[in-house]
Amino acid sequence: MSSAEKGVVAAGHPLTAQAGARVLRDGGNAVDATVAAMLTSFVTEALLTGLGAGGYMLVAGPGVRPTLLDFFAQAPTRLGDGSEAELYALEVSFGDAEQVFHIGPASCAAYGTPAGVCEANRRWGRLPLRELAEPAARLARQGVALNAAQAYVAELLVELLSSTPECAALWAPRGRALREGEIFRSDELGDALERLGSEGEGPFYRGDIAAAVCDWLGERGGSLRPADLGGYAAIAREPVRVAYRGRTILTNPPPAAGGALLAYALGLLERGPSPPTLGAILQAMRSAQAERNQDFLEGLSEDGFLEHFMSSRLGSTTHIAVIDGDGLACSATCTNGECSGIVVPGTGIHLNNIMGEEDLNPHGFHLHPAGRRMPSMMAPTVVMRGADVELVLGSAGSNRIRSALLQTILGVVDHGLGVVEAVEAPRVHFEDDVVFAEPGIDLSGLGPETRTVRFGAPNLFFGGVQAALSRDGVLSGAGDPRRGGAAVLA
Numbered sequence: 001m002s003s004a005e006k007g008v009v010a011a012g013h014p015l016t017a018q019a020g021a022r023v024l025r026d027g028g029n030a031v032d033a034t035v036a037a038m039l040t041s042f043v044t045e046a047l048l049t050g051l052g053a054g055g056y057m058l059v060a061g062p063g064v065r066p067t068l069l070d071f072f073a074q075a076p077t078r079l080g081d082g083s084e085a086e087l088y089a090l091e092v093s094f095g096d097a098e099q100v101f102h103i104g105p106a107s108c109a110a111y112g113t114p115a116g117v118c119e120a121n122r123r124w125g126r127l128p129l130r131e132l133a134e135p136a137a138r139l140a141r142q143g144v145a146l147n148a149a150q151a152y153v154a155e156l157l158v159e160l161l162s163s164t165p166e167c168a169a170l171w172a173p174r175g176r177a178l179r180e181g182e183i184f185r186s187d188e189l190g191d192a193l194e195r196l197g198s199e200g201e202g203p204f205y206r207g208d209i210a211a212a213v214c215d216w217l218g219e220r221g222g223s224l225r226p227a228d229l230g231g232y233a234a235i236a237r238e239p240v241r242v243a244y245r246g247r248t249i250l251t252n253p254p255p256a257a258g259g260a261l262l263a264y265a266l267g268l269l270e271r272g273p274s275p276p277t278l279g280a281i282l283q284a285m286r287s288a289q290a291e292r293n294q295d296f297l298e299g300l301s302e303d304g305f306l307e308h309f310m311s312s313r314l315g316s317t318t319h320i321a322v323i324d325g326d327g328l329a330c331s332a333t334c335t336n337g338e339c340s341g342i343v344v345p346g347t348g349i350h351l352n353n354i355m356g357e358e359d360l361n362p363h364g365f366h367l368h369p370a371g372r373r374m375p376s377m378m379a380p381t382v383v384m385r386g387a388d389v390e391l392v393l394g395s396a397g398s399n400r401i402r403s404a405l406l407q408t409i410l411g412v413v414d415h416g417l418g419v420v421e422a423v424e425a426p427r428v429h430f431e432d433d434v435v436f437a438e439p440g441i442d443l444s445g446l447g448p449e450t451r452t453v454r455f456g457a458p459n460l461f462f463g464g465v466q467a468a469l470s471r472d473g474v475l476s477g478a479g480d481p482r483r484g485g486a487a488v489l490a
């Protein structure tokens with residue numbers, strides 16, 4: 001198996017990937033490595049994920065029933081009596097495109113990462129959670145220097161990071177956002193990670209940490225109640241399965257939206273020749289985008305929705321991808337949205353802004369009933385070739401997640417690219433009747449009537465794919481340079 005005897009880890013930060021690889025070398029499996037990498041990412045990629053975030057984990061491989069563990073954010077109880085705060089709108093420029101985010105106490109949903117970490121460790125882990133959490137806790141107390149990618153995120157979110165005194169103390173202590181090479185450090189986050197390792201998720205949902213979060217939000221007009229956290233649990237689901245070019249693609253099922261739309265696009269492309277043309281790819285993207293209507297979003301929570309949807313038509317986020325030496329695959333995507341700006345003193349938690357994400361609330365805010373899992377675009381994915389794992393991947397990037405994953409899969413499967421080439425290849429994205437494109441994409445055949453936005457360079461707007469590949473007995477990995485990703489062999 002080449003030099004990667006223990007496995008390969010791809011993640012959004014070099015230290016995140018190194019943490020996972022270290023666990024593989026110490027005898028942990030792919031899930032142990034993913035958990036350790038996740039906990040480390042709460043420090044190294046703290047503006048994209050954290051203890052106040054939510055996510056998904058897909059596990060597949062020899063001897064394991066493919067399972068999607070859902071620990072995404074859940075809608076809180078909204079009283080609607082006028083006591084709750086309004087969302088605060090914030091415009092962020094990506095240079096060639098702009099996006100509006102909504103933050104503040106009203107944007108915070110019930111978080112899921114503490115529950116997800118613990119449930120994954122109980123179900124599939126070999127190593128004790130305390131052992132996996134200790135290095136991350138130590139790193140939080142020591143601090144980590146921001147790399148270029150994380151500093152760019154901080155620069156984009158500077159207004160958010162200065163929106164509350166508690167957030168500014170961590171991220172803008174000099175009246176500006178931390179810059180590349182400057183240190184992010186949090187003793188409270190270190191303490192919280194240590195408690196998660198030793199006590200499990202209890203304090204975060206039914207104990208003193210949960211009480212502190214709800215009290216802090218309640219005093220500021222937030223909707224999150226003790227019952228919202230007390231009733232939260234990670235949920236095991238059957239993955240979406242779609243056939244493509246002799247493979248089986250496993251991805252995120254409803255009530256998440258991204259996996260169903262990715263599977264739909266692949267199903268459409270399966271009907272045509274390989275490799276698909278740019279026109280065919282864009283048409284698949286258009287078709288998937290058109291399906292994301294009110295009926296689709298309402299139907300996601302209904303039993304049997306996926307089977308009906310597929311049969312009737314086909315007749316900031318961070319990701320970690322791992323394959324271990326036994327062929328077990330683990331793919332985990334987490335997000336804090338862009339963060340809410342709400343840092344709860346004494347807890348180490350920067351809460352998510354999922355209830356303020358336009359991408360997840362396209363038909364209006366505060367429409368989801370209490371307790372409903374939000375319809376995320378995140379889609380941790382595994383490509384199976386027979387009984388063996390071929391490709392493990394996932395991405396950040398809101399609505400761009402499914403297009404980034406689609407093009408990476410096409411690169412590996414249809415074009416035979418290596419994983420690095422597939423991840424780094426230029427991308428397109430279709431949304432709101434506009435084709436967005438990176439340099440290297442030939443748009444000349446689309447016609448003058450097509451609205452296009454050409455980026456001057458590869459950009460994190462197009463997602464951040466982290467992927468691991470097993471081909472001919474050799475493991476390889478790729479971290480997306482758009483978001484400072486890295487891959488480490490163990």
